[in-house]
Each structure stands twice: as structure tokens, then as C-alpha cells.
Amino acid sequence: xGVLIPGLGTFCTVQEPLRLxxxxxxxxxxxxxxxxxxxxxxxxxxxxxxxxPEKVAIETLDFQHLSRATLLPRPVVEDCVDETVxxxxxxxxxxxxxxFVFKDVGVLCREGNVARMKFFGSCIQQLEAxxxxxxxxxS
Numbered sequence: 001x002g003v004l005i006p007g008l009g010t011f012c013t014v015q016e017p018l019r020l021x022x023x024x025x026x027x028x029x030x031x032x033x034x035x036x037x038x039x040x041x042x043x044x045x046x047x048x049x050x051x052x053p054e055k056v057a058i059e060t061l062d063f064q065h066l067s068r069a070t071l072l073p074r075p076v077v078e079d080c081v082d083e084t085v086x087x088x089x090x091x092x093x094x095x096x097x098x099x100f101v102f103k104d105v106g107v108l109c110r111e112g113n114v115a116r117m118k119f120f121g122s123c124i125q126q127l128e129a130x131x132x133x134x135x136x137x138x139s
Contacts, residue, residue: 001056001057001058001059002052002056002057002058002059003058003059003060003061003062004058004059004060004061005061005081005085006036006060006061006085007036007038007082007085007086007089008035008036008085008088008089008108009033009034009035009036009108010033010034010036010052010058011031011032011033011105012031012032012052012053012056012058013029013030013031013032013127014029014030014032014053014056015027015028015029015030016028016030028127029127030124030127031105031106031119031123031124031127032050032052032117033050033106033108033117033119034050034051034052035047035050035108035115035117038089038092044095044113045092045110045113045114045115046113046114046115047114047115047116048114048116061081063077063078063081066081084100088100088108091110092110092115095113096110097109097110097111097112098110104120104122104123104126105119105120105123106118106119106120106123107120
């Protein structure tokens with residue numbers, strides 16, 4: 001399943017084969033992020049080409065779940081997310097280098113005219129069912 005953060009982009013995972021030097025083949029899960037298309041960024045901001053799998057169900061960020069997890073009222077959570085997305089977008093529109101940290105996930109950053117998501121190794125390890133060697137190789 002994928003999660004859409006309106007105005008920012010979509011997070012999801014893909015399964016892909018990882019062939020080890022021994023010839024073993026393991027299916028691993030890899031996180032991906034597709035930056036939203038924004039007219040203000042078009043033309044000058046390069047984004048890595050990321051294709052979301054067709055079979056993945058994309059759901060909008062669950063503000064009610066975030067409200068329960070943070071003990072903040074839902075309108076406050078929605079406003080915080082909206083303001084954060086607007087803040088990040090304003091830096092992109094002004095062509096400023098910036099980084100935005102998603103706790104336990106990774107860093108979304110703009111360096112020069114390129115925006116990319118860099119996932120933490122710990123995030124990748126949590127996605128791996130086998131944890132050990134395969135997770136280490138993927139990170």
C-alpha cells in the first residue's frame with residue numbers, strides 16, 4: 001500500500017529480486033518516493049524517474065490515525081501537515097537547497113536543481129522480512 005501526502009508526493013514499497021553472488025535469489029522490499037508534480041517546480045527541478053507499481057493501492061495520509069498517535073486534534077494535525085508541505089514547497093520555489101527529515105524514514109532534499117528522497121538504512125531493514133544479510137546488502 002502507498003501513502004499520498006497531498007502536495008508533496010507518494011511513498012510506497014516495491015518488491016524486487018536481489019541476486020546474491022552465490023546465485024541465490026531473494027525477493028526484497030524497497031521503499032520509493034514519487035515527488036508530486038507542481039507547476040511551480042516544472043522546468044527547472046529534476047526528479048529521479050520513479051514509477052509507482054500499478055497494483056499498489058494508494059491512500060491519502062490518514063489524519064485520524066496521526067491524530068490518535070500524537071494526541072492532537074485532527075484539524076491541528078491537518079494544519080501541521082499542510083503548513084509543512086507549504087514550507088518545503090516555498091523553499092523549492094525560491095530555488096533554495098533544503099532538507100526535510102521524515103522520522104525513521106529518510107530525508108527529502110533539494111540539492112542544486114535535483115530533488116530526491118534518501119531512505120535511512122534502518123527504514124530499509126524494517127521492510128525486510130529476513131533482516132540479516134539481505135537487509136544489510138540493500139541498505
